[in-house]
Amino acid sequence: MIGLLERLGGPPAVHAAVDQLYRRVLADPALAPYFDGVDLHRQRGHMTDVLVLVLGGHAQPVALEAAHARLHLTDDVFDRTAGHLLDTLADLAVDPTVIDDVIARVAALRPQILGP
């Protein structure tokens, strides 16, 4: 399995992707309220977690279901976030085959993020 770093094109690309995903998610009025009261460091950490978990193919460091349960996220919120992730990768000219892989991985996480 090729790692996140290689798939995105090295550390500067990972940094750019986290920045852009952060900007897009927090600029979206449907998503920003979920991060109210979450400190900046953790907000950025979240964007990194999403990228690593979706692109890196590593084992999950935390139980995603437990991490999101209190948020009661909807399909729309999930879709918007996934959309920002895909827009970010497309904007960074990530290989389309990698983006296809991301779509599949993101879809697989939906049941855990949304919960029962």
Ligand code: HEM
């Ligand atoms: C592929 C989808 C997602 C992945 C892989 C993911 C990953 C994670 C992880 C690993 C954590 C735990 C962070 C920690 O406590 O150390 C977390 C927490 C959190 N997630 Fe997500 N997440 C996803 C989708 C979403 C969505 C759609 C939202 C809402 C817009 C969201 C909002 C949050 C918030 C507010 C927290 C708590 C942040 C904190 O207190 O640090 N996540 N997520």
